[in-house]
Amino acid sequence: MVHPYFAGKEPVGNEPVPVPDWGERFWKLVCPSSTAGLDDPYLNPAFDPDLARLGCSKVLVMLAEKDFLRERGKHYFDLLKGSEWKGEVEMVETEGEQHVFHLWNAGCENAAVLINKICSFINN
Numbered sequence: 032m033v034h035p036y037f038a039g040k041e042p043v044g045n046e047p048v049p050v051p052d053w054g055e056r057f058w059k060l061v062c063p064s065s066t067a068g069l070d071d072p073y074l075n076p077a078f079d080p081d082l083a084r085l086g087c088s089k090v091l092v093m094l095a096e097k098d099f100l101r102e103r104g105k106h107y108f109d110l111l112k113g114s115e116w117k118g119e120v121e122m123v124e125t126e127g128e129q130h131v132f133h134l135w136n137a138g139c140e141n142a143a144v145l146i147n148k149i150c151s152f153i154n155n
């Protein structure tokens with residue numbers, strides 16, 4: 032998961048309090064049938080009753096230090112690690128970078144490191 036997009040009604044880690052209003056409006060646009068809002072299990076894995084039944088044996092969570100969604104990605108890592116899921120979860124954070132920096136500056140050294148880490152994870 033590269034810079035995953037998760038949210039929730041209650042802040043986690045060092046997220047701003049309260050959660051910005053645009054998050055709720057954006058989720059209604061993405062999933063208008065959701066009745067749980069920001070705590071929909073599709074958006075907030077803390078509310079996913081099947082988290083421990085994840086259908087893979089390993090997960091890589093890639094974070095960027097300056098990503099506004101960093102805290103949610105770290106929260107997902109912590110949830111997965113603390114769940115009854117039997118797989119391996121690894122978290123890698125790129126210092127000094129923003130959300131999806133590798134798409135905006137694909138030629139930078141940090142983007143190459145990120146891509147190499149993903150390839151290594153897939154091949155091992």
